[in-house]
Amino acid sequence: MRSTYLIGFLGIVACAAPASAQSTGTVNINGSVADRCLFTTPSATISVGELAQPGSGTNAGRLDASKLDGQTRNLVGWCNGTAATMSVEALPLLNIDFTAAAPTGFDRRVDYSAAAVANAATATDTSVGAAGGGSAVSVGMFTGNVAVTLSSSSSPTSGLLVAGTYQGQVIVTLTPNVSFGQTSQ
Amino acid sequence: MTSLKATAAALALLVALPGVANAQSTSDDATVDVSGTVAGLCILGDPSRTSVPLGQLINTSGPQVGKLTAISAQTINLPNSFCNFAGTNLRVSAQALLSSDTNAVQTGFARAVNFTSTVSNWATQNATVTTAAAAGGATPSAQGTGGTQPAPKIADLTLTLNGFTVPSNLLLVAGTYSGSVTITLGPAATP
Numbered sequence A: 001m002r003s004t005y006l007i008g009f010l011g012i013v014a015c016a017a018p019a020s021a022q023s024t025g026t027v028n029i030n031g032s033v034a035d036r037c038l039f040t041t042p043s044a045t046i047s048v049g050e051l052a053q054p055g056s057g058t059n060a061g062r063l064d065a066s067k068l069d070g071q072t073r074n075l076v077g078w079c080n081g082t083a084a085t086m087s088v089e090a091l092p093l094l095n096i097d098f099t100a101a102a103p104t105g106f107d108r109r110v111d112y113s114a115a116a117v118a119n120a121a122t123a124t125d126t127s128v129g130a131a132g133g134g135s136a137v138s139v140g141m142f143t144g145n146v147a148v149t150l151s152s153s154s155s156p157t158s159g160l161l162v163a164g165t166y167q168g169q170v171i172v173t174l175t176p177n178v179s180f181g182q183t184s185q
Numbered sequence B: 001m002t003s004l005k006a007t008a009a010a011l012a013l014l015v016a017l018p019g020v021a022n023a024q025s026t027s028d029d030a031t032v033d034v035s036g037t038v039a040g041l042c043i044l045g046d047p048s049r050t051s052v053p054l055g056q057l058i059n060t061s062g063p064q065v066g067k068l069t070a071i072s073a074q075t076i077n078l079p080n081s082f083c084n085f086a087g088t089n090l091r092v093s094a095q096a097l098l099s100s101d102t103n104a105v106q107t108g109f110a111r112a113v114n115f116t117s118t119v120s121n122w123a124t125q126n127a128t129v130t131t132a133a134a135a136g137g138a139t140p141s142a143q144g145t146g147g148t149q150p151a152p153k154i155a156d157l158t159l160t161l162n163g164f165t166v167p168s169n170l171l172l173v174a175g176t177y178s179g180s181v182t183i184t185l186g187p188a189a190t191p
Helices: A002-021 B002-024
Strands: A037-041 A041-049 A070-077 A085-095 A109-118 A123-125 A140-156 A164-175 B030-037 B073-084 B088-100 B112-120 B126-130 B141-147 B151-167 B177-187
Touching: A037 A164, A037 B030, A041 A070, A070 B030, A085 B030, A109 A164, A109 B030, A109 B126, A140 A164, A140 B002, A140 B030, B088 B126, B088 B151, B112 B177, B151 B177
Parallel strands: A041 B030, A085 A123
Antiparallel strands: A037 A070, A070 A140, A085 A109, A085 A164, A109 A123, A109 A140, A164 B030, B073 B151, B088 B112, B088 B141, B088 B177, B112 B126, B112 B151, B126 B141
């Protein structure tokens, strides 16, 4: 019987302790991931060799559009936010060896259209006319290929192409924008 | 302590603000380089005539009977001839008209008709040559070179044949006479 009472007393002490001495501290943990886009394969090259038509017919020496049209290369990249956009700027191929104005009947420039496809969105631009890229399209969150394809190549007067080396460039820009409402305040 | 806390908070804000700005927009560009070449090319347009029949070459009556008759200038056009690079010229090579009868000519006779060939409308200096075959037909070939065209050019070239003569205005032996003119458009020889 005595042993029984002693055990009962100790039990009461143990239960009473939390009610009189408990204290809680909190460590909040947070972080953020900024909207970001990155090309992991940021460059590619389309080298088509001879641009002019061969032979001696009436089109000899003029642009062979089949050399550029349909050429495609894959860049690889990603964007981690839903508000990301993509834009393309097509810069014409220019003769880097002959930089003077082309004589009448000749061209030293080759224009074309470029399309970039990522996450089922297509951004386009043409090198014809004023400089500047095409309109941005929403590309959202994606990772994978950005396929760049050329089309509609032409020269300004459909003239004879001045001999030399021609160089141009397609610039693809991925812009993350802001998808989670963060401000600079 | 209060002042220190306020200063620490301000510093924290200053540090945090650039971080927020950077997090907003990190664009990335990629490029596809596009290149090609255009080889140097010269093309002569198709000649308007590939043969020039002169018909009867001698006078058949009058004081010049048996001798070369007056032959009017002959022109041949080569439209849309071009070179797509600078530093080109024309070369013209002519063969005098010779009789198909190759026997040695008798004294007082000739079997050759010389002429001048001029190709114009390429460079400042036309390409021209005059044949100087002997009466017996020796040395019928001659070559001439025009000036250098300093830029790519497309033009309608004109070949003019004129100045037909016979050595010493001798009598021409009977027969069929034939000659030729070859035009070459290409890079000027390096000096």
